[in-house]
Amino acid sequence: MREHDTFPKLARANAQRMPDRVAIREKDYGIWQSTTWGDYLAHGRAIALGLASLGLRRGDKVAIVGDNRPELYWAVLATQALGGVPVPLYQDSIEKEMEYIIDHAEARFAIVEDQEQVDKLLALRGRCPRLETIVYDDARGMRAYSETCLLSLAELQEAGRKFEIGHPTYFDDEIAKGRGGDIAIICYTSGTTGTPKGAMLSHANLIVTARNAAEAEGLGADEEILSYLPMAWIGDHVFSYAQAILVGFAINCPESAATVLHDLREIGPTYFFAPPRIWETLLTNVMVRIEDCAWPKRRLVRFFLDVAQELERARLSGRTPSAWRRLLYPLGRVLVYGPLRDNLGMRRVRRAYTAGEAIGPEIFVFFRGLGINVKQLYGMTEASVFVTIQRDGDVRLDSVGTPIKDVALKISPEGEVLYKSPGVFQGYFKNEAATQQVMLADGWMRTGDAGFLDPAGHLKIIDRAKDVSRLGDGTLFAPKYVENKLKFSPYVKEAVCVGQDRPYVTALVNIDLTAVGNWAERRSIAYTSYTDLSQKPEVYELIEREVERVNRSLLEDDVLKGAQIRKFLILHKELDPDDEEITRTRKVRRGYIAQKYAALIEALYGNRDRAQVEAKVTYEDGRTGMVRADVRICDVGAARAAR
Amino acid sequence: MSRPPAGPLLEVDAVSVRFGALLALSGVSLSIERGEILAIIGPNGAGKTTLLNVISGFYHPYEGRIRFEDRDRTHLSPPDVAALGVARTFQNVALFKGMSVLDNLMTGRLLKMGGHFLLDAIWWGPAKRQELANRAIVERIIDFLEIQSIRKTPAGKLPYGLQKRVELGRALAAEPKLLLLDEPMAGMNVEEKEDMSRFILDVNGEFGTTIALIEHDMGVVMDISDRVVVLDYGRKIADGPPEQVRKDAAVLDAYLGASHD
Numbered sequence: 013m014r015e016h017d018t019f020p021k022l023a024r025a026n027a028q029r030m031p032d033r034v035a036i037r038e039k040d041y042g043i044w045q046s047t048t049w050g051d052y053l054a055h056g057r058a059i060a061l062g063l064a065s066l067g068l069r070r071g072d073k074v075a076i077v078g079d080n081r082p083e084l085y086w087a088v089l090a091t092q093a094l095g096g097v098p099v100p101l102y103q104d105s106i107e108k109e110m111e112y113i114i115d116h117a118e119a120r121f122a123i124v125e126d127q128e129q130v131d132k133l134l135a136l137r138g139r140c141p142r143l144e145t146i147v148y149d150d151a152r153g154m155r156a157y158s159e160t161c162l163l164s165l166a167e168l169q170e171a172g173r174k175f176e177i178g179h180p181t182y183f184d185d186e187i188a189k190g191r192g193g194d195i196a197i198i199c200y201t202s203g204t205t206g207t208p209k210g211a212m213l214s215h216a217n218l219i220v221t222a223r224n225a226a227e228a229e230g231l232g233a234d235e236e237i238l239s240y241l242p243m244a245w246i247g248d249h250v251f252s253y254a255q256a257i258l259v260g261f262a263i264n265c266p267e268s269a270a271t272v273l274h275d276l277r278e279i280g281p282t283y284f285f286a287p288p289r290i291w292e293t294l295l296t297n298v299m300v301r302i303e304d305c306a307w308p309k310r311r312l313v314r315f316f317l318d319v320a321q322e323l324e325r326a327r328l329s330g331r332t333p334s335a336w337r338r339l340l341y342p343l344g345r346v347l348v349y350g351p352l353r354d355n356l357g358m359r360r361v362r363r364a365y366t367a368g369e370a371i372g373p374e375i376f377v378f379f380r381g382l383g384i385n386v387k388q389l390y391g392m393t394e395a396s397v398f399v400t401i402q403r404d405g406d407v408r409l410d411s412v413g414t415p416i417k418d419v420a421l422k423i424s425p426e427g428e429v430l431y432k433s434p435g436v437f438q439g440y441f442k443n444e445a446a447t448q449q450v451m452l453a454d455g456w457m458r459t460g461d462a463g464f465l466d467p468a469g470h471l472k473i474i475d476r477a478k479d480v481s482r483l484g485d486g487t488l489f490a491p492k493y494v495e496n497k498l499k500f501s502p503y504v505k506e507a508v509c510v511g512q513d514r515p516y517v518t519a520l521v522n523i524d525l526t527a528v529g530n531w532a533e534r535r536s537i538a539y540t541s542y543t544d545l546s547q548k549p550e551v552y553e554l555i556e557r558e559v560e561r562v563n564r565s566l567l568e569d570d571v572l573k574g575a576q577i578r579k580f581l582i583l584h585k586e587l588d589p590d591d592e593e594i595t596r597t598r599k600v601r602r603g604y605i606a607q608k609y610a611a612l613i614e615a616l617y618g619n620r621d622r623a624q625v626e627a628k629v630t631y632e633d634g635r636t637g638m639v640r641a642d643v644r645i646c647d648v649g650a651a652r653a654a655r
Numbered sequence: 656m657s658r659p660p661a662g663p664l665l666e667v668d669a670v671s672v673r674f675g676a677l678l679a680l681s682g683v684s685l686s687i688e689r690g691e692i693l694a695i696i697g698p699n700g701a702g703k704t705t706l707l708n709v710i711s712g713f714y715h716p717y718e719g720r721i722r723f724e725d726r727d728r729t730h731l732s733p734p735d736v737a738a739l740g741v742a743r744t745f746q747n748v749a750l751f752k753g754m755s756v757l758d759n760l761m762t763g764r765l766l767k768m769g770g771h772f773l774l775d776a777i778w779w780g781p782a783k784r785q786e787l788a789n790r791a792i793v794e795r796i797i798d799f800l801e802i803q804s805i806r807k808t809p810a811g812k813l814p815y816g817l818q819k820r821v822e823l824g825r826a827l828a829a830e831p832k833l834l835l836l837d838e839p840m841a842g843m844n845v846e847e848k849e850d851m852s853r854f855i856l857d858v859n860g861e862f863g864t865t866i867a868l869i870e871h872d873m874g875v876v877m878d879i880s881d882r883v884v885v886l887d888y889g890r891k892i893a894d895g896p897p898e899q900v901r902k903d904a905a906v907l908d909a910y911l912g913a914s915h916d
Binding site for chain 1 (some may be wrong): 678790794795797798799801803804806854857860861
């Protein structure tokens with residue numbers, strides 16, 4: 013294996029083994045234009061020698077900025093071939109973000125897509141003196157630029173071809189000097205807090221992990237993928253570059269960001285990755301189009317989608333689906349699922365993934381119901397992406413799957429997920445302190461996520477570790493995890509769980525006015541207002557059943573079964589961003605609520621079954637008023653015992 | 656880019672246009688130099704669109720001459736003018752609303768298509784080659800104007816700003832020597848104006864196309880044009896670089912509404 017321990021060596025082998033096989037397609041001028049593995053190497057060689065003629069030395073950093081373009085993938089290969097380190101940047105980053113990374117990474121060269129990126133780099137160049145040359149691919153609009161640091165990619169390649177005349181073996185000699193332990197890429201993680209950190213990954217990290225994942229999932233050279241996620245994101249680097257070279261499959265670059273969904277359909281990928289946000293968009297598009305249909309068609313589609321989703325839910329939870337639905341499914345496949353899959357460009361998908369954050373169960377079930385093999389995977393930049401994957405036939409709603417080959421998992425005493433993997437990175441570039449924070453002395457890596465392993469070895473992620481706390485007796489308590497389970501109920505709009513340093517878990521619940529109102533009407537329960545409806549005994553019973561459902565599902569988790577909801581109350585008003593109880597993006601502001609509803613929370617831990625609440629409300633026009641209400645407290649266990 | 660050094664691309668020499676008793680243009684002379692961006696400005700009713708219509712052959716002057724590439728062509732019809740290499744866009748978008756963007760752009764190539772309807776019908780031989788060549792040119796324009804995502808969308812369904820861009824694309828499809836733009840940015844928001852300004856500059860820079868445009872937004876005019884001609888009541892009152900025209904007393908009068916007794 014020694015001879016194929018870096019990506020340039022692997023790519024050269026591909027070019028020798030299958031020079032005429034398509035490596036990259038790009039839609040340009042309305043047509044999918046193909047380039048082969050032979051072209052991949054030839055362009056990589058010309059760019060590399062061009063960089064060599066500019067004096068690139070081993071270890072130099074080359075910033076790569078732009079949309080997914082064949083030229084930029086060639087540039088990654090070219091940089092690695094000379095022992096340089098590509099540093100891909102997000103193409104939509106603003107100048108200031110770019111400046112930080114270019115400066116921190118000490119980039120000497122930048123290879124960018126077009127004028128837009130050139131403008132940003134020219135603006136920041138004065139403050140990043142190490143940046144010597146900016147190479148651009150698309151010459152459009154570049155006519156009037158006279159800066160001497162600018163060079164077109166065509167000119168660079170021409171310089172490379174000239175350089176080759178004097179140094180015919182330079183390219184292959186440099187490739188031969190590469191070792192598996194060399195840094196292959198530095199990916200700057202966006203980081204919601206603080207400055208970006210540059211994760212350094214070696215060729216060996218990426219090759220072993222990408223290969224293990226490819227073998228586990230049975231990837232073949234006939235895969236087709238759409239490369240539409242940012243090149244700066246490690247996921248795209250692994251899928252579109254590392255795995256593509258390793259397995260030898262073709263990647264497809266969309267025409268523009270606006271045409272991705274259209275291009276998806278034209279390509280019909282077999283291997284597809286999307287973060288939950290994209291799956292959501294796809295689902296919304298489908299739903300909007302269904303709304304626009306004539307009613308017979310709409311009814312038909314809705315009916316069969318329900319059948320598929322019920323069937324899939326049953327499958328995922330291990331129940332046997334009803335015979336009636338199983339009988340209907342083939343008909344649905346002909347009438348609805350097949351055409352819909354085709355329309356989405358998912359007809360040929362053999363495996364699709366979602367990762368990054370938790371996906372809504374209804375979205376997950378929708379796509380699986382259509383027969384698209386969507387699976388969850390769990391990974392991170394520092395692990396060369398793959399940590400766990402859901403295996404075919406072993407997909408569940410609430411787990412992220414089992415570890416891939418050579419990855420070991422364990423849960424720290426604090427409840428944090430730790431892993432060991434051959435993909436573990438070489439540290440953050442010039443940031444030893446941050447490296448030591450995630451890399452424990454005994455070789456285990458911290459994920460920052462709280463989770464646990466179920467008896468079957470599936471990893472379940474609860475929450476970010478910093479959001480997890482403990483009850484008074486030390487039982488693990490993950491408020492968001494429990495709240496999300498409550499919110500899966502259509503009747504619960506918001507929920508806030510309390511329990512840190514308390515004897516048990518309690519919940520403040522917001523009912524969903526539309527759903528509960530509808531429910532009440534069908535049962536002829538009269539109500540006058542939100543406050544009135546929320547305090548109806550029948551509504552309390554309805555929500556109690558939901559709480560019991562959540563408790564039952566918590567019982568299945570060994571780690572979290574101690575954190576069941578003991579008491580709850582239904583709030584008399586909706587949590588409202590105007591009242592600062594939730595943010596505009598509908599995230600609960602825990603601290604504020606604990607303070608505002610302190611009296612209610614105390615009552616939840618007392619003996620009374622009612623509590624008085626007096627709360628300030630802000631009307632839409634900004635005026636404020638006080639609302640007084642008498643709120644009932646429901647003791648879940650006691651109520652059940654009484655029945 | 657090799658540009659013939661010879662005189663101006665187009666010369667308007669003492670042209671007058673009369674609608675009944677109304678003298679829309681009176682003895683207007685101007686030249687459009689090769690490769691420049693010329694802005695024609697003036698208050699409402701100053702005769703700007705009339706001037707564009709005269710140049711593109713919709714109206715014929717009552718007196719005066721028009722020379723294009725050093726040849727007199729005062730009395731040509733619109734199709735003949737177009738065949739000479741003059742393309743235009745309209746103040747109110749004039750696209751085929753039911754046709755796709757792609758088909759609209761293809762109509763811009765009509766003048767360059769020859770062939771025989773029977774060959775066209777079976778899409779064979781020269782007809783096929785010609786169609787492919789024309790499509791390739793149109794695709795380059797689609798790429799240039801960044802409208803790939805609406806290639807197959809009916810033009811009538813597009814927002815106004817995009818329709819304007821498609822109209823520019825259709826004019827470009829004719830590969831004109833002279834491009835006439837009648838208020839290319841009317842009714843656009845700031846961002847759309849910035850985009851359109853960039854496209855106009857890029858058309859001029861990349862293809863070397865000579866451009867004459869009518870525009871009301873002074874900021875845009877000052878930013879993108881090489882030269883400005885000011886019309887008022889059918890007469891030319893100023894002609895020069897933007898900085899100079901901005902300070903011109905007659906122009907200030909016309910715009911600030913000083914007395915015209």
